[in-house]
Every structure is written in structure tokens, then in C-alpha cells.
Amino acid sequence: MNISTSSLQSASPADRRNATIQSMQSQEFDLLVIGGGATGAGIALDAAARGLKTALVEKRDFASGTSSKSTKLIHGGLRYLKQLDIALVRETGTERAIVHRLAPHLVLPEKMLMPLIKNGTYGYWSTSFGLWVYDVLAKVKGDDRRKMLSKEQTLKHEPLLDDRILKGGGFYAEYRTDDARLTIELLKTAARKGGLALNYTQAVDFIYDDKKQVRGASVRDNLTNESFNIKAKRVVSASGPWVDKLRKKNGSLSGKRLHLTKGIHLVFPHRKIPLNHTLYFDVPDGRMVFAIPRGKVTYVGTTDTEYKGDLNRVVATKDDAVYLLNAINHALPTVKVDKNDIISNWAGLRPLIHEDGKSPSELSRKDEIFVSDTGLISIAGGKLTGYRKMAQRIVDLVDEQLPEPFGPCPTKDIPLTENSLKDAKAVEAYIQEIENRVKKLGLISYYGWYLVTTYGKQTEIILEKMQAYNSDTPDIALLRAETWFGVHHEMVNSVDDLLVRRTGRLYFDIESIPPALDIALADMKNYLGWDEKRTQEERERMELLLKDATTYYEKEMEAAPVV
Ligand SMILES: Cc1cc2nc3c(=O)[nH]c(=O)nc-3n(C[C@H](O)[C@H](O)[C@H](O)COP(=O)(O)OP(=O)(O)OC[C@H]3O[C@@H](n4cnc5c(N)ncnc54)[C@H](O)[C@@H]3O)c2cc1C
Numbered sequence: 001m002n003i004s005t006s007s008l009q010s011a012s013p014a015d016r017r018n019a020t021i022q023s024m025q026s027q028e029f030d031l032l033v034i035g036g037g038a039t040g041a042g043i044a045l046d047a048a049a050r051g052l053k054t055a056l057v058e059k060r061d062f063a064s065g066t067s068s069k070s071t072k073l074i075h076g077g078l079r080y081l082k083q084l085d086i087a088l089v090r091e092t093g094t095e096r097a098i099v100h101r102l103a104p105h106l107v108l109p110e111k112m113l114m115p116l117i118k119n120g121t122y123g124y125w126s127t128s129f130g131l132w133v134y135d136v137l138a139k140v141k142g143d144d145r146r147k148m149l150s151k152e153q154t155l156k157h158e159p160l161l162d163d164r165i166l167k168g169g170g171f172y173a174e175y176r177t178d179d180a181r182l183t184i185e186l187l188k189t190a191a192r193k194g195g196l197a198l199n200y201t202q203a204v205d206f207i208y209d210d211k212k213q214v215r216g217a218s219v220r221d222n223l224t225n226e227s228f229n230i231k232a233k234r235v236v237s238a239s240g241p242w243v244d245k246l247r248k249k250n251g252s253l254s255g256k257r258l259h260l261t262k263g264i265h266l267v268f269p270h271r272k273i274p275l276n277h278t279l280y281f282d283v284p285d286g287r288m289v290f291a292i293p294r295g296k297v298t299y300v301g302t303t304d305t306e307y308k309g310d311l312n313r314v315v316a317t318k319d320d321a322v323y324l325l326n327a328i329n330h331a332l333p334t335v336k337v338d339k340n341d342i343i344s345n346w347a348g349l350r351p352l353i354h355e356d357g358k359s360p361s362e363l364s365r366k367d368e369i370f371v372s373d374t375g376l377i378s379i380a381g382g383k384l385t386g387y388r389k390m391a392q393r394i395v396d397l398v399d400e401q402l403p404e405p406f407g408p409c410p411t412k413d414i415p416l417t418e419n420s421l422k423d424a425k426a427v428e429a430y431i432q433e434i435e436n437r438v439k440k441l442g443l444i445s446y447y448g449w450y451l452v453t454t455y456g457k458q459t460e461i462i463l464e465k466m467q468a469y470n471s472d473t474p475d476i477a478l479l480r481a482e483t484w485f486g487v488h489h490e491m492v493n494s495v496d497d498l499l500v501r502r503t504g505r506l507y508f509d510i511e512s513i514p515p516a517l518d519i520a521l522a523d524m525k526n527y528l529g530w531d532e533k534r535t536q537e538e539r540e541r542m543e544l545l546l547k548d549a550t551t552y553y554e555k556e557m558e559a560a561p562v563v
Pocket of ligand 1: 038064068246385
């Protein structure tokens with residue numbers, strides 16, 4: 001992404017990509033980041049904002065790894081309190097309010113209801129105390145502090161709960177986000193600070209100096225298969241589940257290793273699970289699961305199982321689906337959901353750090369940094385919520401190693417969009433305004449909420465662009481405006497970049513994809529100069545993603561053999 005080069009604003013997307021590639025191979029960077037998930041994007045922003053010459057490469061699309069498959073909460077991680085991971089809870093708890101302030105349209109306050117049931121994980125007093133500690137650690141103030149509810153109050157908030165076993169509830173504050181959009185806004189902000197980022201560009205090997213220190217990477221443009229070198233004083237691998245693969249390539253896979261666990265989410269129509277609030281509820285096996293109402297849907301997750309399958313194609317199995325169906329039917333007996341009620345799913349991998357003898361749910365979510373003898377810095381573990389502090393730790397380390405100091409981390413005060421909305425109230429008011437405006441354009445009011453919580457003030461650009469398509473129906477005009485925006489402002493290079501990660505349609509509005517696919521493909525073919533073969537490959541790829549999002553396989557996809 002190179003939106004800082006004003007002379008390129010009117011250039012075609014292909015020219016801009018070529019200019020970025022040119023720029024990447026013609027200079028030495030202070031820092032090269034490998035991996036365009038939330039962790040890498042956060043590092044790129046921190047480094048670029050401190051003035052480091054920064055480049056980032058991502059082998060597929062930005063956020064196409066774990067950072068589009070999370071529960072999409074910016075949360076302190078209540079359950080880590082039970083594991084006595086106090087430092088983690090304090091850090092992520094405090095970060096929530098900061099990330100909300102930096103992107104109020106994207107990180108929205110969300111009240112959580114934790115029902116207390118007979119023989120449940122937590123009793124009334126332990127919950128009251130736990131939530132109080134949670135608030136104190138995160139410095140939560142005013143109305144956002146936890147409230148303990150009687151059985152009657154809890155049922156008033158959420159009549160779907162099982163009154164035969166309900167004892168009361170804890171009501172507390174967290175935040176909800178869209179992980180992929182957060183990642184893209186981090187990268188756009190990094191680009192405004194002078195950083196360069198390129199998707200579909202894979203680090204295939206490292207470049208070493210004569211002292212055997214990593215000084216860059218040779219990369220392959222996965223759109224053209226052409227290779228080039230990027231020189232950098234320091235290289236950080238923020239490649240999530242692929243961290244150990246790069247450590248192996250670097251000859252430094254020793255000591256601690258990753259332990260991958262899989263988590264899936266199931267999506268239902270909101271009318272089938274019509275919750276008023278997010279629920280964080282007990283599952284009979286002692287785990288806890290979220291059910292989150294969002295726009296047209298309610299999604300439920302997550303699972304936590306060992307994973308040894310294909311890193312590039314993570315799918316939901318029948319066992320995963322049955323586990324979550326049982327969980328929801330146990331907590332909300334009147335909804336009676338079965339597999340026919342599921343509209344879609346997504347599955348992702350947690351790149352956790354292995355600890356001997358611990359089960360997936362017991363592994364710590366703390367991040368760890370590995371520095372190899374050859375100077376490769378790798379970071380894994382951690383949470384989406386903690387991306388900013390993880391980035392700070394990495395860039396502090398890089399800064400110490402570089403001859404010239406670049407100064408302290410500035411990201412606490414860098415909003416994640418241009419022309420950012422001020423706070424949650426401003427977001428609410430803007431949603432109202434846009435709902436009214438989209439109704440006048442012939443769209444249902446849902447799109448007002450959707451546009452603001454997806455794009456913030458950038459909604460204005462999309463609504464203005466819609467006018468160019470006024471001969472189309474309003475839904476199609478909106479899709480075409482989003483396609484144009486994605487390609488020209490957000491480096492959309494594939495139809496799934498648009499329909500999965502920039503617009504979240506695969507996750508929250510899957511029914512809208514089949515009628516949208518041909519229209520999006522036709523416009524992208526035109527903008528990106530695709531031939532028939534490429535257009536057909538794009539269609540097939542999207543069809544495979546739609547299949548995976550609606551299929552429950554007998555077992556995981558097998559990892560491709562290493563050759
Ligand atoms: C089911 C589930 C639920 C979760 N829920 C939450 C939650 O609600 N809140 C929260 O805070 N956290 C949550 N998390 C954790 C959070 O999602 C992750 O910590 C975070 O997304 C990890 O981001 P990352 O950038 O480290 O990894 P990734 O997002 O996987 O990014 C790594 C990137 O590196 C790229 N890459 C790999 N190899 C190369 C290469 N050779 N060259 C170039 N690029 C490469 C990959 O394509 C990938 O895009 C959840 C995780 C899971 C699995």
C-alpha cells in the first residue's frame with residue numbers, strides 16, 4: 001500500500017502496485033515485516049510512525065490468516081483471570097479503551113451478559129469479585145463497571161435463558177470489532193506515515209550479510225510469480241501460524257515452538273437466536289462460549305482443539321458444529337437450533353506457544369518474542385486486542401539495535417482513520433444520519449449501520465461513488481461503489497479480498513454473495529485488467545470459500561507434504 005505518494009493517486013491500481021514493488025527493491029529499509037495480520041500491521045504502523053523506513057509483505061491478502069477468523073472482540077480476556085494471567089488481563093484490559101478511542105467506528109462498546117447457572121463454572125460471589133478485579137485491572141469507570149443481576153433482572157435482559165437453572169448474571173463491558181478491517185486500517189495508517197505494504201508477496205528466503213546476519217528477504221510476487229529482493233537492517237517475522245516455518249528456513253527452530261489450536265464460529269440468522277446482548281455462557285465440558293448478535297446474524301464460538309492440518313485451508317468439522325450446537329441448545333433451550341439453521345462458519349488457528357502437558361484451553365495467550373543467532377526477530381502468541389503493545393515491544397527492540405535512536409512509541413495518539421469520528425456518541429449519531437440517507441437511496445436501514453461500522457467516515461466516499469451507478473438497483477450500486485473503493489483505496493487484488501475481508505460479507509451476509517459475485521468480478525476484471533482465465537480462477541476460488549463456509553467436513557484438510 002502506498003497511498004502516501006500523491007503523484008500516484010490518479011495512477012491505475014497496477015501502476016501503483018508496480019511503483020510499490022519498485023520502491024521496495026530500490027532502497028534499504030530499517031525494518032522489513034513479514035506477515036500482514038494484525039500483529040504485523042501494528043508493527044508496521046508503530047515503526048513507520050517513529051520514522052523507521054518500513055516495508056511489510058503479506059503472502060496472500062492482508063488479514064487472510066488468523067486476523068479475519070477471531071471472535072472479533074477487543075476484550076480483556078476474563079477467563080485469563082481464572083488462569084491468574086494478571087499481567088495479560090491488565091494489559092489487554094487497558095488496551096480496549098485505547099483502541100476504541102483510536103477507531104471508535106470499528107471498536108464498539110458491547111455489554112456482555114454472563115449468566116450464572118446451577119453447577120456452573122462461576123458462583124455469584126466469585127463472579128462479582130472476578131468482574132470487580134477485571135474492572136480494577138483495566139481501570140474501568142462509571143456506568144461501564146460491572147453490575148451483578150438477580151435472576152429476574154437477568155431474564156429481563158435475556159428472556160431466552162433457561163429459567164430452570166438460572167441463578168442470576170454478571171453484566172460487564174467489552175468491545176466488538178471487525179478484525180480484518182482493523183488490520184486494513186492499521187496498514188492504511190502505516191502507509192500515511194510513509195510505510196510500504198504489499199499483499200500477495202511471499203518471503204521465500206532470507207538475505208544474510210557476511211556475518212550471517214539477516215539483512216532482508218527474497219520475496220515472490222504471487223500474482224506474477226516474479227521474485228525480487230528487499231534489503232533491510234532488521235527483519236521481523238509476524239507470520240502467525242507460519243512463524244515456525246520461517247524460523248526453520250532461518251535454521252533457528254530450536255527451543256520453544258508453536259502449538260496451533262483451532263477455533264470455529266457458527267453463524268445463524270439473528271431471528272433464529274434473537275439475543276439482545278452478547279452472552280458469555282457455560283458449556284457442559286467446563287469451557288465458556290460467546291453468542292454475539294451482530295446486524296442480521298448471531299454468531300456463536302468458539303472451539304479450542306489441537307490442529308495438525310493444512311495451514312492454508314482451515315475448515316470446520318462435523319464434531320466442531322455438533323459441539324457448538326449442543327452448547328447453544330444447552331444455554332438457550334427454547335431456540336432449538338440444528339445444523340439446518342446454520343448459515344455459515346469460519347475457522348481459524350491460534351498461534352500459541354507450546355507448554356508441556358497443557359491442553360489447548362490451558363495454554364497461555366501471552367505473546368513471545370524469539371531472536372535467532374542470525375538476528376531474525378519472530379513474534380507469536382498474543383491477542384488481537386494487544387496488537388499495539390506487542391508492536392511497541394518489537395519496535396523498542398529494533399530501535400535498541402539500530403545505530404540511530406528513533407524515539408518512543410507514538411501509537412497511543414494516532415487515530416486509525418483519517419477524519420475519524422470522535423467517540424461512541426458521534427458514531428451513534430452518524431449511524432442515524434447514514435440510515436436516513438441510505439433509505440432515501442432505496443437501501444434498507446441495515447446498510448446505514450453496516451457502512452458506518454465498516455468504513456467510518458469513508459462512507460461518504462462510497463455514497464458519493466454510488467451516484468456513478470445510478471442506473472443499477474441500489475444494492476448493486478452499493479456493491480459496485482465498494483468494489484471501486486476496495487480496489488482503489490484498499491489494495492483489493494482478488495474477489496475474496498473484497499467479499500471476505502474488506503466487506504465481511506462471507507462472515508455476516510453470506511446470502512448476498514451469489515448475486516454479487518458476477519458484478520464484482522466484472523468490475524474487478526475491468527479495473528485490474530484480468531483475462532478470462534484469471535476471472536474464472538477468481539470465481540472458482542470464491543466458490544471454494546463459499547463451500548468451506550457452509551460444509552462440515554469429516555476431518556481436517558491434510559497438510560501438503562514438504563518437498
Ligand atoms: C478462534 C479464534 C478466536 C480469537 N478471538 C480473539 C478475540 O476475540 N480477541 C482477540 O483479541 N484475539 C482473538 N484471537 C487471537 C487473534 O485472532 C490472534 O492473536 C491474531 O489475529 C494473530 O494475528 P497475527 O498477525 O499474529 O497472525 P495472522 O493474522 O495469522 O497473520 C500472519 C500473516 O502472515 C502471513 N505470512 C505467513 N508466512 C508468510 C511469508 N512467508 N511471507 C509473507 N507473509 C506470510 C500469513 O498469510 C498471515 O496473513 C482469536 C484467535 C482465534 C483462532
